[in-house]
Each structure stands twice: as structure tokens, then as C-alpha cells.
Amino acid sequence: MPTRRDFLKLISTATAAGMAGIALPTLAGNATGYVSKRPPLAKRKFTSQAVERQLARVKAAIGDPKLAWMFENCYPNTLDTTVELGTLDGKPDTFVITGDIDAMWLRDSSAQVVPYLPLAKDDPALQRLFRGLIRRQAHCIRIDPYANAFLPDPHAKPLEWSVHDVTDMKPGVGERKWEIDSLCYPIRLAHGYWQATGDTRPFDDDWREAMHLVLKTFREQQRKYDHGPYHFQRTSAVPSESLMLGGYGNPTRPNGMIHSMFRPSDDACVYPLSVPSNLFAVLSLRQLAHMSRAMHDAAFAAECEALADEVERAVQRDGRMHDADGKAFWAYEIDGFGNQLFMDDANVPSLLALPYLGCCDRNDPVYRRTRELAWSTRNPYFFRGKAGEGIGGPHEGLRMIWPMSIMMYAQTSSDVAQIRQCLRWLRDTDAGSGFMHEAFDQDDPAKFTRSWFAWANTLFGELMVDIQRKHPELLRG
Numbered sequence: 001m002p003t004r005r006d007f008l009k010l011i012s013t014a015t016a017a018g019m020a021g022i023a024l025p026t027l028a029g030n031a032t033g034y035v036s037k038r039p040p041l042a043k044r045k046f047t048s049q050a051v052e053r054q055l056a057r058v059k060a061a062i063g064d065p066k067l068a069w070m071f072e073n074c075y076p077n078t079l080d081t082t083v084e085l086g087t088l089d090g091k092p093d094t095f096v097i098t099g100d101i102d103a104m105w106l107r108d109s110s111a112q113v114v115p116y117l118p119l120a121k122d123d124p125a126l127q128r129l130f131r132g133l134i135r136r137q138a139h140c141i142r143i144d145p146y147a148n149a150f151l152p153d154p155h156a157k158p159l160e161w162s163v164h165d166v167t168d169m170k171p172g173v174g175e176r177k178w179e180i181d182s183l184c185y186p187i188r189l190a191h192g193y194w195q196a197t198g199d200t201r202p203f204d205d206d207w208r209e210a211m212h213l214v215l216k217t218f219r220e221q222q223r224k225y226d227h228g229p230y231h232f233q234r235t236s237a238v239p240s241e242s243l244m245l246g247g248y249g250n251p252t253r254p255n256g257m258i259h260s261m262f263r264p265s266d267d268a269c270v271y272p273l274s275v276p277s278n279l280f281a282v283l284s285l286r287q288l289a290h291m292s293r294a295m296h297d298a299a300f301a302a303e304c305e306a307l308a309d310e311v312e313r314a315v316q317r318d319g320r321m322h323d324a325d326g327k328a329f330w331a332y333e334i335d336g337f338g339n340q341l342f343m344d345d346a347n348v349p350s351l352l353a354l355p356y357l358g359c360c361d362r363n364d365p366v367y368r369r370t371r372e373l374a375w376s377t378r379n380p381y382f383f384r385g386k387a388g389e390g391i392g393g394p395h396e397g398l399r400m401i402w403p404m405s406i407m408m409y410a411q412t413s414s415d416v417a418q419i420r421q422c423l424r425w426l427r428d429t430d431a432g433s434g435f436m437h438e439a440f441d442q443d444d445p446a447k448f449t450r451s452w453f454a455w456a457n458t459l460f461g462e463l464m465v466d467i468q469r470k471h472p473e474l475l476r477g
Contacts (some may be wrong), residue, residue, distance in 0.1 A: 003236050011402055034069035037434045040082050042440040046083040051076055056466045061147040062475045067464070068069060073434040075461025076111040078454045084152065085132060087412045088139060089206075095152050096131030099452035103159055104151045105196035106137055108455045110185035111348070115462035117192045127250055134202040135149055137186040138210035142174075145210075145217040146230050148182045150175035166247060168232040178221070178230050180260040180277035183214045184284040184313050188357070191287040203295060215303060218281060218311075221259045223252065230262065239451050240394055246424040254337030256314030265395040271333035271341055275319040276349040279359040282312045289440065297474035320366065326352045330354075343381055344374040345393035346402030346439075352391065353408045362412050375409060385442025389427035392439055400439035403429065404456050408462045419467065420474055426460065436460045 041047070055075055062068040084095040085120050096109035113133060120126045140150045147170070149159065154172035157163060162175045169176055190207070194200065220228045231247030243249045249261045249272045258281055259272040285308035293301040320328045321340050330342040330351050344351045350373075352374050355362035374391065378381060383391050383401050392398070392406035403426055410422035427444035430436065438450035450456075468475055 003234075003238060003241055005081075007045065021072075028339060033149050033203045034065060034434070034452075036069075037073040038076065044080045046079040046085065046125075046129060048079060048116065048119065048129075050094075050119035050126060051079060054119060054465065058465055061468050061472060063477055064427065064475070067423065067475070070427065070430060070434050071461060071464045074436060074457035075115075075464065077128075077435070077457035079116070081452070082112065082454045083129065085129065087354075088132075088135065092128050092136055094129050094131035096133060097152075097454075099454040100450060101159070103151055103370070104136070104140070105149045106182040107148070107179070107185045109133060109137070110189040111455050112458050114189060115194060115458050115465070117189075117196045117407065120193065120196050123358070127197060127199060130189075130197075130200070131202045134186070134190050134193060134207065135204075137189070138184040138202075138207040141186065141210040141213055142206065143172050144168075144170045144176065145183060146178045147173040147176045148179050148262070149177075162234075164235060167231060175225060175264055175266075176232060177262040178232065178260065179262045179264060179266070179448050180221075180258055180274065180281050181216075181264050183217060184277075184280045185213070185285040187288050191291055194291055198202075200295065203291070208297070208300075211292075212300070212449060215285075215300075215307065216287070218258050218285070222254060222256060223259050224254045228259075230261065232445045242387075243268055244405045249339075250335065255318055255336040256310050257318070257336070258284055258311060261392075264344055264347050264349055265393050267345075267394050269333055269336040271339060273318075273334045273336060275315060275330050275332055275334065276351050276354060276359075278311055278315045278319070279354060280357055282308045282315070282409075283357065285311070323369070323373075327369050328366050329373055330366060341371070342378065344379050344391055345381060345395075346391045346405035346408075347393065347395075348404065348408065350374075350405075350408065352405060356408055356411045361412070371412060383442045387429050387440065387443055387445045389442070390425070396439040399442045400449070401442050402439045402456075403458060407459050410463055411466065417468050417473060418473060423467075423474065 027120035046167045055072060059068050059072055062071060082097045082099060086093045096104055096112055098105055098108045103227055116126060120130055151172055151174045158169060159174045167176045203307045231244050233247040233371055234242040236242060252272050257273045257278050260269060260274040260277045262268055285304045289301040291302035318334055319331055321331045321342060322328055331341045332351060333341045349357055351370050354360045354367055360367045373379065382394055382398055388401055390401035392400045392402050404423050406425050413419050429440050431446045431448055433451060437448040438453045439448065
């Protein structure tokens with residue numbers, strides 16, 4: 001039976017074959033050899049004047065012609081190619097696909113647009129997009145808070161690889177892999193939009209109902225008394241596509257943390273108590289409490305804060321490991337019995353990305369030790385080759401570096417030399433395409449997955465904007 005991996009490999013192979021006869025641009029001393037890869041204006045899905053102004057300003061500050069070209073292609077890619085505006089129940093609606101899959105992941109759709117939040121206050125069209133997406137995500141959560149992906153047509157069949165899954169599929173669901181971060185990202189988006197604009201129009205009764213479902217689901221997945229209602233099985237040759245023990249996953253001893261049966265990569269967890277995902281949930285619950293209290297729902301805010309405190313105590317107590325010198329660092333997953341797994345996966349939330357999300361300060365000593373180990377051979381999914389170095393994960397296998405991890409390494413660094421090196425790796429591993437990919441081979445960037453992966457593209461754009469703000473000298477040279 002085909003899986004999401006099979007589908008994406010087919011797409012990437014076809015794209016690579018189509019590029020085989022194309023002469024790729026070389027890194028020249030000026031930008032004349034680089035032609036924009038953006039769709040013509042009439043074919044763009046959405047245009048924001050604020051984003052266009054930001055693009056022009058930052059691009060003009062980039063001295064390297066190839067980096068400037070890549071920024072122009074990547075920064076607006078989500079808006080150019082993945083956004084569909086409409087109405088739902090008489091209100092603004094925004095559906096955001098991932099790129100090469102015609103479905104909306106709660107995680108990806110949020111992460112794809114968050115870099116535009118700082119521009120929303122002065123752009124009414126951008127505000128309308130955000131209001132529509134916040135409402136669409138609330139609509140999806142009310143359909144099924146355990147699903148990770150949703151379809152534009154509620155009457156369509158699930159995604160091809162999900163049709164025969166053994167789980168409680170609902171109409172409109174594309175895939176039903178339970179991942180904590182699927183419910184955290186919509187809160188991150190809603191809170192960020194509210195902070196950026198002060199606009200409370202999206203936060204109506206439907207949104208509040210969805211947020212109550214988030215809290216209910218998090219509590220269910222603490223699994224204090226039983227394994228809860230969620231189960232999932234899939235017939236696949238890839239073990240990480242399904243869950244053990246009747247679809248409920250590996251055994252755990254409840255400790256107050258929230259179970260996540262799949263990772264942000266959509267791969268099954270080894271141990272279902274994910275440390276980075278639980279730390280993300282703590283932050284999200286406190287953001288939700290902040291919003292709820294400001295909107296005069298103190299009782300719900302108190303419930304969110306109580307759960308956040310409980311989960312945080314459990315993670316702090318059980319989620320740390322220690323090296324030979326007794327220095328603490330974060331585990332990636334645990335089971336509550338005392339078993340702990342150290343690794344990191346490129347998909348966010350990751351251990352590497354904790355400060356980027358706001359879960360900790362990047363100078364926190366536990367985080368700094370964790371970051372050092374994650375970016376080393378102590379992490380079985382850290383790869384170093386002729387083309388670059390970075391973190392991958394089981395999703396695309398060994399040797400495959402995800403540009404997303406390089407971006408997170410730069411985002412969490414205050415070392416100018418580290419950031420400069422990250423820019424070189426990102427610039428030189430695009431296979432001449434002008435875009436970011438899901439993953440590339442450590443020795444040969446011409447071997448890559450996903451030629452149209454909007455999350456990675458927008459994330460690269462966000463990184464360039466941040467570097468221009470914090471270290472403009474790095475881009476001038």
C-alpha cells in the first residue's frame with residue numbers, strides 16, 4: 001500500500017527528471033543570471049503589499065546574488081502558491097496546503113504563515129488571511145482534535161495512504177496521526193496574531209469551543225486512568241507508520257505528561273512521552289490562558305494554567321538526562337518507567353528549536369548542553385558530509401540532512417561564524433533550484449526530497465529577515 005513517503009518520492013523523482021536537461025545558474029558576481037521563480041503576478045494565490053515591501057527591503061540588503069535570489073523565491077512562497085481564500089459559514093476562510101500535497105496540516109499551515117505576523121497590523125488583506133486561517137483551524141479541530149491533516153473538500157476520501165487506516169476517521173480528515181504539536185501550532189498562530197494586531201474577531205464561540213477541545217484532548221492523553229480513546233494502525237512496510245499494541249502505542253507509566261503517538265515528522269514515537277512536544281504544550285497552554293483571561297474567561301484560563309503547571313513539573317522531573325560529568329540535558333522521548341531516548345529530529349518542535357518556539361532561553365544551560373549534543377554524533381540522526389551538516393530523522397532515512405535543522409541552528413545561535421556557515425550550507429545545497437527542500441543527501445545535494453515544501457521556504461525567508469535585523473553585516477558581504 002502506498003504511503004506518504006512513496007507519494008513524495010514519486011513527486012521528487014518526477015521533478016528531478018524534469019530538471020535534468022535544464023542549465024542551472026552559477027554563483028556569479030551580480031544578480032543578472034538569476035531569474036525569479038515566483039509565479040506571474042496574475043497567477044499568485046495571494047499578494048500582500050506589506051510582504052512585498054519587506055521582500056524588496058531585505059533583498060536589497062543581501063550582497064550575495066544567489067542568496068538574494070533564493071530569498072525572493074522563498075519568502076513569499078506560501079502566499080504565492082499555497083493559500084486559498086473563501087468563506088465558511090459566512091465568515092472569512094483560508095485553507096493553506098503544504099505544497100506538493102493538496103491537504104492542510106495544522107502544524108504546517110501555522111508555521112508557513114507565522115513569519116508574516118509582524119506585518120499584519122498594517123495590512124488589512126493579510127489580517128483577513130489570518131482571520132480565515134484561525135477560523136479554519138478551529139473548524140478542523142472541532143471535526144477531530146486527534147487528526148493532523150484535513151481536506152479542502154469535506155466529502156472527499158482521505159489521503160491515498162490513509163484510506164485503509166484502522167482508526168476513527170471522520171469526514172474531512174486527511175490523516176489521523178495524533179501529534180501534540182498539531183494542537184499547539186493553532187494556539188501559537190492565534191496568540192501571535194492577537195499580539196500583533198489586537199484583533200479579537202476570529203475568537204468567537206466556535207474558536208472557544210475548539211480550544212476547550214484542545215484542553216480536553218490534552219487531559220485525555222495524559223492517560224492517567226486508561227489509554228484513552230485514540231488508536232491508530234496502518235498496513236505499511238515502514239514500521240514508524242503504525243502503532244504497536246492494538247494501535248495504542250508502546251506502554252507508558254503515566255507521570256502527568258501528555259502522550260504524543262506521532263512526532264512532528266508524522267513518524268511514530270518510540271516512547272510516547274515527547275519532551276519537546278510537551279514543552280511546546282506548556283507554552284501553548286499559557287498562551288491560551290493569557291488570551292482567555294484577557295477575553296474575560298478567567299475560569300478557563302485557570303484550567304489551562306493548572307494543566308501547564310502539571311505538565312511542566314513532570315517534564316522537569318522526568319525529562320532530563322545527565323552526561324558523565326553530571327551535566328543535565330533534555331531527552332527526546334521517555335516512557336515514564338525510567339527509559340529515556342536521546343536523539344533529535346529536524347521537524348519542529350525539536351530539541352534544537354526550543355528557543356525559536358519560545359519554550360526556553362537560548363542561553364539556558366540545559367538547553368545549551370542539549371543543543372551541543374543534538375548537533376553532534378551523540379545524536380544518531382546528525383549527519384556530516386561533503387555538502388554540509390545537520391539533523392535529519394527516520395522519515396527520510398540516514399544521510400539525509402533537513403535544511404530546516406540548519407535554519408534552526410542559525411536561529412538559536414549568537415555566534416556570527418556559525419550563522420555565516422549555515423547561510424553557506426543553505427545557499428549551496430538547493431541543487432540550483434532557488435528553493436529549500438525537505439532533505440538532501442549529505443554528500444550530494446542533487447539528491448533531495450520535496451521540490452515544493454512551503455514550510456521550509458518560508459522558514460528560510462524568516463531567517464533572512466531576522467539576520468538582516470540582527471546581523472546586517474552578514475548579508476552585505
